[in-house]
Each structure stands twice: as C-alpha cells, then as structure tokens.
Amino acid sequence: MARFILRRGSLALLTLFGVSVLTFFMFFAVPTSPAELQCGRDCRPAQVQNIEKQLGLDQPLLIQYGQYMKGIVVGRTIGEGETAIECHAPCLGWSFRSSEAVSSIIGRALPVTISIVLGGAVSWALLGVSLGFISALRRGTWVDRSAISFALAGASLQIYFVGLLLQVLFVYTLKWLPSPSYTSPFENLGDWFVGMLLPWTTLAFLNSAIYARLTRAQMLETLSEDFVRTAKAKGLPARQVYLRHALRAGITPIVTIFGLDLGVSLGGAVITENVFGMPGVGFVAAEAARQLNLPVVMATVLLAAFFIVLTNVIVDWLYAYIDPRVRLG
Numbered sequence: 001m002a003r004f005i006l007r008r009g010s011l012a013l014l015t016l017f018g019v020s021v022l023t024f025f026m027f028f029a030v031p032t033s034p035a036e037l038q039c040g041r042d043c044r045p046a047q048v049q050n051i052e053k054q055l056g057l058d059q060p061l062l063i064q065y066g067q068y069m070k071g072i073v074v075g076r077t078i079g080e081g082e083t084a085i086e087c088h089a090p091c092l093g094w095s096f097r098s099s100e101a102v103s104s105i106i107g108r109a110l111p112v113t114i115s116i117v118l119g120g121a122v123s124w125a126l127l128g129v130s131l132g133f134i135s136a137l138r139r140g141t142w143v144d145r146s147a148i149s150f151a152l153a154g155a156s157l158q159i160y161f162v163g164l165l166l167q168v169l170f171v172y173t174l175k176w177l178p179s180p181s182y183t184s185p186f187e188n189l190g191d192w193f194v195g196m197l198l199p200w201t202t203l204a205f206l207n208s209a210i211y212a213r214l215t216r217a218q219m220l221e222t223l224s225e226d227f228v229r230t231a232k233a234k235g236l237p238a239r240q241v242y243l244r245h246a247l248r249a250g251i252t253p254i255v256t257i258f259g260l261d262l263g264v265s266l267g268g269a270v271i272t273e274n275v276f277g278m279p280g281v282g283f284v285a286a287e288a289a290r291q292l293n294l295p296v297v298m299a300t301v302l303l304a305a306f307f308i309v310l311t312n313v314i315v316d317w318l319y320a321y322i323d324p325r326v327r328l329g
Helices: 002-028 034-039 045-055 061-074 102-137 142-156 159-173 189-223 226-233 238-250 252-266 270-275 281-291 294-322
Strands: 076-078 085-087
Touching (some): 102 238, 102 281, 159 189, 226 238, 238 252, 252 294
Antiparallel strands (some): 076 085
C-alpha cells in the first residue's frame, strides 16, 4: 500500500511538473510579448519595458520558469528597487490589471467554486446512483421507466437553460428563494445553504443522468454474476446482497467518472458560475481571458490541472477499499 501511494504520488508530481512547464512556455514563449498584452493596445514602449522588468520578462525563459516555481513554493520578490513587490507563497504571479497578487484573486474565487462543486457533486452522485440502483432492482417496471426518463431529460438539457428557468420560477415568480449568492459558511451557514441551493439543484438534475444510466447498467451486469447468486443462495438478506456485494462491486467505474468530473469542476465551473453570477474560479478565468490577464489565466490552468491530478490519485487509492477484488501492487 505504501509503495502504491508513493508511486502514484510521484507520478502525480511528475504530471504537474509537465503541465507547469507546458503551460508556462505556452504563455510566455509566444511571439507576442506578454507585457504588451498585459499593458494593452495603447501602451507606450516605455510602459512595456517597465512591465517586462516588473514581470521579469527581460530574463531568459528558464530563469523565469525557475523564479515562477520558486514563488509557488517559498514566495518571491517581483521587480526591483522601490517598485519591488513582495509576493508570498504560494505566489502565482502579479496581476497588473488589478494591481494585486494572483493568489489573492484565486483565494477569493476558490471558496465559491468549492461550495458550488462539492455540494453539487454530492447531490448529483447520490441522486444518480440512487436512481440507477432502484431502476436496476425494478427493471421493466414503471419505476425503471420513470428513472430512465428523468435521466434522459437531464442529459438533453443545458445548464444555461435549466439554471435560468429555475431562477425565473423560484426567485422572481414564486419568490421562494433569494438570488444565488455566496456567503461564507463560517459566517452564516443558513445563508450559505440557501444561496447555493439553486446551483446545487441544477447540477444535480443535469449531471445525475450519466450516473443513473451507468449505475443501472453496472448493477444489471453485477446482479448476474456468480458471487451474487451465491450470496442469495446462502440466504443473506437482500439488503446485504445488493448493497454490500452487488453495488460495491459495480461502483468502481462510477467512482472513476466522479473523480474526473469533480476534478474538472473544481478547476472552474465556468458556465455554472456565469449563469448564476457567482465569482468563482471559472468566472475569474473567463474574465481574465477577456482582459488578456495572462498571470491569472495561467494560474487557473495550473489549478485545474492540480485538482484533476489530485482527484485521480484519490480515486486510485479508493479502489482497494471499495472493491475487494482490486489489489494495489
């Protein structure tokens, strides 16, 4: 087990290193000067040179990359002399558009994204797996047909339609809920829950479709396996047969997809955050791309890669605990 964790952790670090190198050189080795993009079209040559000095763009690319990675680990000083800026770890660069550290921008946006994604992920996983599980056990009945119809409806619609429709219905027409907004759960748990309810509901309805269909297919396949028939023949309770044996053996692919979806969403739920007007990482990334704010765009790309790699490593670790047939070598 320890060897597996070490190997997976090393592979994850190597992957993140590769992504950081590729991302850095994509943004800072382009023909167009990042300083000119940062400054704007009407920027004078003197201003461009000043920004290049502040960003360290007048140094060789390898040194720039080394300084960038050093800033993430221990922090760094951006610029020289009176204009020098202290950027504390994890330093993801400096945004001259808003004159603040990129880590501060990400720090404000990340709790919003985490709140949306974690609540939505729990909702869509529970709803989808429950529907698929019940549908498989009631195969061919009205329950099965209703669950599949619900899943098809969720798979056929888009978040910018469902999200706006729910806001019109529950916020502006019935006035049952306030407009979606973010409040820190450490300040007011009730306001946080109510403000996140519509995004969670929308994500649960749309994303549970694939989990319902996949769970149903996996359960139907697992229920025909010999070990399930053996468990039934031994007289084990139906609940133990279906939950402890069948569902546990068939849920591995679902955990894989859940890990991927969770990692991608934590990297920035762009459409969700824009539909509900919530300034999360995806919202910030879209604004930064529009403004050509390269340090912020690069930070969001690295953050997304980090979450995707992290969730995949966690999923690999979970395999041994979910399915006893899996052995970690």
